Amino acid sequence: MRITVIGIGYVGCVTAACLSRDGHQVIGVDVDAGKVDAINRGLTPVFEPGLEELLKTQVETGRLSATTDLASAIIGSDVALIAVGTPSADDGSTNDQALRRVVQQIGTILSGTDQSLVVVVRSTLMPGVLEDVLTPLLAEAMGERVGDRVLICNNPEFLRETTAIADYDQPPYVLVGADGDRAAKVVLDLYSKLSCEKIVTNTRVSAMIKYTCNAFHALKVGFANEIGTLAKSLGADGREVMEIVCKDTQLNISTAYMRPGFAFGGSCLPKDVRALARHAQREGLKTDLIRSILPSNNSHLERAAHLVRSTGARRIGLVGLSFKAGTDDLRESPQVLLAETLLGQGFELRIFDPDVRVTSLIGANRHYIDERLPHLAKLLCESPSELIEHSEVLIVATSVVDRLDGFDRFTGRIIDLRRDLVVAETCDSDSVQEVAR
Structure with a gap:
């Protein structure tokens, strides 16, 4: 040409x-x-x-x-x-x-x-x-x-x-x-x-990919430098730390955790990030990137609450309460925090999660939910139909919904937190196609 x-x-x-x-x-x-x-x-x-x-x-x-x-x-x-x-x-x-x-x-x-x-x-x-x-x-x-x-x-x-x-x-x-x-x-x-x-x-996706790549490269450099700073303050070799971290291509250097959706939670990520940020603060180390991880996560949670408020509905149904499907672990689950927020703002909330039974919660898991949602038993629905009958808006938070029947009967608004916070309404989620190798 x-x-x-x-x-x-x-x-x-x-x-x-x-x-x-x-x-x-x-x-x-x-x-x-x-x-x-x-x-x-x-x-x-x-x-x-x-x-x-x-x-x-x-x-x-x-x-x-x-x-x-x-x-x-x-x-x-x-x-x-x-x-x-x-x-x-x-x-x-x-x-x-x-x-x-x-x-x-x-x-x-x-x-x-x-x-x-x-x-x-x-x-x-x-x-x-x-x-x-x-x-x-x-x-x-x-x-x-x-x-x-x-x-x-x-x-x-x-x-x-x-x-x-x-x-x-x-x-x-x-x-x-x-x-x-x-x-x-x-x-x-x-x-x-x-x-x-x-x-x-x-x-639009193509243009965004270029910016995303460069932001990710900058993020990696900043993250590695902050980890190096923290490692040195704790008597460890930051370079060796990152060399070994990068050998994990299943979780660390991989597509794992790289799918935009809802906030993270669970018993590990929040507490460990919090511990690093607290150590840096105590030692007077400026690690702005690591310190910003939890506030960034909370901002995503706030966007979810705003999306629910924008519907104008009052009767809300939440599908999935544990931090991920297939477990009853509620510790620092973003769904628990969202439920707590919505209840505090006066919404009539009901919850369905077949993996969560109040009577089987024990130890730190039970203690956490007693502090956050002390009346959880009254909020839980026994069946999908009970949740559907209550709700004007359904919030889907985890893949629990994929294992359930009956939600196709719901005629109200469905907010899928796995995609609705990160995918533009005008975009086709399957717009990326591999043309050739």
């Missing part, structure tokens, strides 16, 4: 060189004449191991060149890949002005022509910007709707400085955010020589 890469800084330069190497005809565009001149002489405008040799070879083959003239590059191209910077604004938000200008310019260039083009945003942008800002800008500049001869989608990059070429060639996956198969296929064809997983999802 003939590809225009707009913005030949770090991401654009590496992407242009690799696409050219893989057989595409690539022309880079930048407002900086110095960058353009460097590329046309086979020199790299950014430092990256191996990039200059690759650029020089591709320029010599005639498959890679650069210009400051966007219009001459766009006309005749199959794909316009945008890789301009989106730096932080003064208030911390993303400054996407350069991105907006480029999209508007592309629309103006295409106005009055019959050229087909796929516009691919590789720049990092917040979910909603492509849909609510860039697409309308493109349509207005062209004077026609987007989605017929001109398509727009996103294709986040996952390149690290000093290993960018290797990261391009061996990515965790190729990710395309597109609202139709036509655009997705064009972008996937760009990477046909890469033997990795190819994933197509919608544009």
Whole structure:
């Protein structure tokens, strides 16, 4: 394909060189004449191991060149890949002005022509910007709707400085955010020589994945540093601690605990996080990340209570009380805390959990529930039908509901805390699809 890469800084330069190497005809565009001149002489405008040799070879083959003239590059191209910077604004938000200008310019260039083009945003942008800002800008500049001869989608990059070429060639996956198969296929064809997983999802999910990955990387660095600080204060080697922690690929470095849903609870996680935070406070250590874990969990609990209040209903049914299905352990269960909150706010609450029997609760488990829900026996329903008859709104908290019959007869509002706090109502939960390996 003939590809225009707009913005030949770090991401654009590496992407242009690799696409050219893989057989595409690539022309880079930048407002900086110095960058353009460097590329046309086979020199790299950014430092990256191996990039200059690759650029020089591709320029010599005639498959890679650069210009400051966007219009001459766009006309005749199959794909316009945008890789301009989106730096932080003064208030911390993303400054996407350069991105907006480029999209508007592309629309103006295409106005009055019959050229087909796929516009691919590789720049990092917040979910909603492509849909609510860039697409309308493109349509207005062209004077026609987007989605017929001109398509727009996103294709986040996952390149690290000093290993960018290797990261391009061996990515965790190729990710395309597109609202139709036509655009997705064009972008996937760009990477046909890469033997990795190819994933197509919608544009909002795709944009969010890029931010999520970077936030997670930052979180891991911060977490490891705080654990190292705590370990040192306790006479342990923080590096050895984390090396051994990372050997657990069943729970620690895995998909376990990585599914957004409701708050965590149980007899272990809250008390152990609390103990670390208390030790840090006692020793005068600043471990803001670990200290914020429990408040963050409580905030998720508060969002659940707010969601219930927003229904306007008073008779509430709760399905699942223990911290996870299949146990009667109520210690620091988020469902118990939610029930306590709702009762305190005057809701008429009834609960169904076939694993919980007040008469069988013993020890610390019994003591905890006696403090939190001293009248639990009066709140528990013996059968699903009893709960349904009482309730205007049902709250599903755990997979207990999957083992029960009769809930299909309920005609009121169902709040599923396993997804309703984290999945947008307009989203299709099955929108992510694996296209190829």
